[in-house]
Amino acid sequence: MNFYLKMAWRNSMRNKRRTFLASLAVGLGLAALIFTDGLTIGMLDGIIDTATGTFMGQAQIHRRGFRDAMDPDLFVEDGPALLGRLAADPLVKAAAPRTVSFAMVASPSNSGSVMLYGLDPAAESGVSRLARLVKEGDFLAGDGYAIVIGAALADTLEVGLGDKVVLTAASAGGGDLAQGMFRVGGIMRSGSRAMDSNLAFVRIGKARELFNLGENFHELVFAFHDVRNAEDASLPFWREYGGADNQAEGWPELVPELAAARGMSAFGILITAVILSGIVALGVTNTLFMSLYERMFEFGVLRAVGTRPLRMALIIVGEAAVLAVISAAAGVFIGWLSSYLTAVHGLDYSGIDYAGVTILEPLRPKFRALQFWLYPSALLVFTLLVSLYPAVYAARMSPVEAMRKSL
Amino acid sequence: MEKDLVIETKGVTRTYITGEVKVHALHPVDLAVRRGEFTAVAGPSGSGKTTLLNIVSGLDVPSSGKVKLAGREMSAMSQAELSDFRRDHIGFIFQAYNLIPVLTVEENVEYVMLLRGVPAGERAARVKRMLDEVGLSGKKGRFPSQLSGGQQQRVAIARAMVSEPDIILADEPTANLDSATGSALMDMMRDLNEKRGMTFLFSTHDRMIMEKSTRLVTLKDGRIDSDTRK
Numbered sequence: 101m102n103f104y105l106k107m108a109w110r111n112s113m114r115n116k117r118r119t120f121l122a123s124l125a126v127g128l129g130l131a132a133l134i135f136t137d138g139l140t141i142g143m144l145d146g147i148i149d150t151a152t153g154t155f156m157g158q159a160q161i162h163r164r165g166f167r168d169a170m171d172p173d174l175f176v177e178d179g180p181a182l183l184g185r186l187a188a189d190p191l192v193k194a195a196a197p198r199t200v201s202f203a204m205v206a207s208p209s210n211s212g213s214v215m216l217y218g219l220d221p222a223a224e225s226g227v228s229r230l231a232r233l234v235k236e237g238d239f240l241a242g243d244g245y246a247i248v249i250g251a252a253l254a255d256t257l258e259v260g261l262g263d264k265v266v267l268t269a270a271s272a273g274g275g276d277l278a279q280g281m282f283r284v285g286g287i288m289r290s291g292s293r294a295m296d297s298n299l300a301f302v303r304i305g306k307a308r309e310l311f312n313l314g315e316n317f318h319e320l321v322f323a324f325h326d327v328r329n330a331e332d333a334s335l336p337f338w339r340e341y342g343g344a345d346n347q348a349e350g351w352p353e354l355v356p357e358l359a360a361a362r363g364m365s366a367f368g369i370l371i372t373a374v375i376l377s378g379i380v381a382l383g384v385t386n387t388l389f390m391s392l393y394e395r396m397f398e399f400g401v402l403r404a405v406g407t408r409p410l411r412m413a414l415i416i417v418g419e420a421a422v423l424a425v426i427s428a429a430a431g432v433f434i435g436w437l438s439s440y441l442t443a444v445h446g447l448d449y450s451g452i453d454y455a456g457v458t459i460l461e462p463l464r465p466k467f468r469a470l471q472f473w474l475y476p477s478a479l480l481v482f483t484l485l486v487s488l489y490p491a492v493y494a495a496r497m498s499p500v501e502a503m504r505k506s507l
Numbered sequence: 508m509e510k511d512l513v514i515e516t517k518g519v520t521r522t523y524i525t526g527e528v529k530v531h532a533l534h535p536v537d538l539a540v541r542r543g544e545f546t547a548v549a550g551p552s553g554s555g556k557t558t559l560l561n562i563v564s565g566l567d568v569p570s571s572g573k574v575k576l577a578g579r580e581m582s583a584m585s586q587a588e589l590s591d592f593r594r595d596h597i598g599f600i601f602q603a604y605n606l607i608p609v610l611t612v613e614e615n616v617e618y619v620m621l622l623r624g625v626p627a628g629e630r631a632a633r634v635k636r637m638l639d640e641v642g643l644s645g646k647k648g649r650f651p652s653q654l655s656g657g658q659q660q661r662v663a664i665a666r667a668m669v670s671e672p673d674i675i676l677a678d679e680p681t682a683n684l685d686s687a688t689g690s691a692l693m694d695m696m697r698d699l700n701e702k703r704g705m706t707f708l709f710s711t712h713d714r715m716i717m718e719k720s721t722r723l724v725t726l727k728d729g730r731i732d733s734d735t736r737k
Contacts, residue, residue, distance in 0.1 A: 103614070103621060107607075107609055107610065110609035110610075111609050114608070114609060398607060398608070401599070401601065401605065401606075401607070402607065403566075403590065404564070404566055404593060404599050404601075405593065405594065405599055405618065405619050405622070405666070406590050406591065406592075406593045406594020406595070406619060406622050406623075407590060407594075407622060408587050408590045408591070408622075409586055409587060409590065410587070411622070498566075498567075499566045500561050500566045500567045503601075
């Protein structure tokens with residue numbers, strides 16, 4: 101082992117308790133950062149997965165203006181051909197068409213307003229997990245008159261499986277009202293009050309027929325093979341499928357609150373890192389100065405026998421490096437263990453809304469490689485930087501003063 | 508004659524200023540030490556012995572006057588140059604806490620040579636020879652805390668001598684030792700002085716050291732009171 105490293109290691113081990121406590125304090129800071137980062141990433145990924153995977157899909161194509169006006173005549177321009185192209189695109193894993201209408205749903209007991217979706221159940225399974233949310237009955241597996249509604253809406257309407265409801269909505273091509281009778285084929289329990297109260301699903305064929313849509317649809321939902329593509333606004337893909345008439349958007353444009361939350365969380369992690377860095381800086385500086393003051397005569401002797409000021413500084417920096425390595429090892433282990441245990445058990449915040457999305461699954465910290473190399477490396481570099489203050493102090497120390505102070 | 512001088516001070520003074528109080532630790536002091544001399548600087552506490560040693564070694568700077576060591580004027584040197592100069596020309600023995608506690612006996616002796624960039628093989632050979640000379644070759648792997656006070660001072664002597672400096676400066680080297688150990692240590696240094704012609708300069712108020720030295724300089728109130736060669 102290099103002479104000076106050996107010296108740094110032995111000096112660090114001179115007061116094991118102090119080194120242990122200082123390393124633990126710094127290590128806990130690193131562990132907190134790893135855990136916070138993992139939990140934030142895990143939470144956001146979970147929420148994004150919930151938002152995109154449950155119903156919204158990773159990306160959608162609409163006719164320009166449809167999302168604001170919800171006009172039934174604003175079909176996706178050239179929809180059937182676009183669906184074919186999208187299904188054949190190598191970036192795209194699955195695509196499904198949807199019709200979307202405001203509708204009134206009425207039972208013999210009550211009535212309510214819903215957002216009515218016409219879906220292709222087979223295609224839908226590639227872009228959403230709606231079928232899994234149906235807890236009673238089935239997901240549009242029966243005849244064309246089946247309707248799936250949320251449990252809250254079923255309660256309002258006082259209907260159950262097999263009961264009849266009447267749907268009323270504006271049809272395309274003039275705005276005449278169209279009406280149809282459906283039988284409740286499935287009841288959905290998503291955990292989200294908004295979804296369970298306000299959504300209703302019928303087969304797309306029936307919706308087209310009822311609302312005079314022909315082969316058209318209002319929404320083209322799709323999923324990428326690589327979910328990161330949905331966030332990459334620079335992909336030519338968006339221009340290729342968007343254009344003058346249609347608008348192709350990934351989930352960050354569809355739910356900007358969620359994208360903003362991700363940006364805020366990155367800032368939050370940065371703030372956490374800054375605060376923890378301050379703690380690390382104080383801890384390291386304090387430890388090194390305590391060690392330095394305890395050994396003033398020794399430093400005086402080192403200077404007296406010919407140790408250059410720069411070498412004196414490097415001795416201190418070496419001790420800081422040892423402290424940083426021990427702290428990083430402790431921090432990585434504690435951070436990994438706490439994240440792992442939390443990931444196994446999960447934090448259950450189901451039903452709580454965050455950034456416009458209802459949390460449906462337990463939150464679990466997510467590991468990223470950088471938590472285990474970038475953060476510890478940053479700790480090492482930062483500790484070395486912080487150690488420059490006591491190192492410069494040691495380098496500038498007069499040997500006579502050092503020996504006098506210690507006597 | 509001039510080239511035999513290892514140390515030469517001319518009109519060296521040192522004044523410490525604490526707040527508004529000025530303490531004149533050294534009044535103009537002229538001292539010349541020749542190569543091979545075994546000199547004790549004696550005097551009561553506060554007489555300026557340690558201050559003089561600190562100044563001639565470049566650990567402290569004089570308020571006025573000039574100091575030459577091994578023919579070189581020290582007052583113009585930077586801190587880094589002074590470090591190198593001490594490393595190459597001076598061996599130190601302090602009264603206590605002399606050694607680096609985290610280094611073994613062997614490593615303590617080796618340290619100065621490491622600073623000088625002496626190759627590993629030569630370092631090992633010189634450390635072995637020096638530890639044999641001070642009778643500690645069997646304890647080379649021990650740490651200072653595992654040695655007696657006398658043994659620690661012998662290691663300090665080995666460290667001071669291993670790189671064959673022009674002079675060894677010893678600040679009350681026997682102060683923390685019992686009289687028998689202190690006397691044995693002085694005999695060892697005298698022996699090395701005679702065998703190798705190494706120059707020693709001690710600060711002391713130990714009568715035994717004064718008796719064993721070949722030249723006795725006494726200081727009183729920061730001035731040379733007497734200078735006697737035996």
